[in-house]
Amino acid sequence: MGIIVWLIVGAIAGWLAGLIVKGAGFGLLGNIVVGIVGAVVAGYVLPLLGVHLAVGIVGEIIDAAIGGIIVLVILSLIRRV
Numbered sequence: 001m002g003i004i005v006w007l008i009v010g011a012i013a014g015w016l017a018g019l020i021v022k023g024a025g026f027g028l029l030g031n032i033v034v035g036i037v038g039a040v041v042a043g044y045v046l047p048l049l050g051v052h053l054a055v056g057i058v059g060e061i062i063d064a065a066i067g068g069i070i071v072l073v074i075l076s077l078i079r080r081v
Helices: 002-020 027-049 056-080
Strands: none
Touching: 002 027, 002 056, 027 056
């Protein structure tokens, strides 16, 4: 069950990140990967910055979306080079 929840949270977070960072969406599978990678990035970066958001599934989606945005911005900067 945990993997299914990760995939759903990753898909939603990646989709949200793709909407916010225009032109950076990667389709359903790409959005899931971006969301999961974003969740890992956010799990590392946000506590270092002292940011504590809501708890539960909504908080996880918000954290993963923020991490996904960070990942998409970095990828778009790499693409430009």
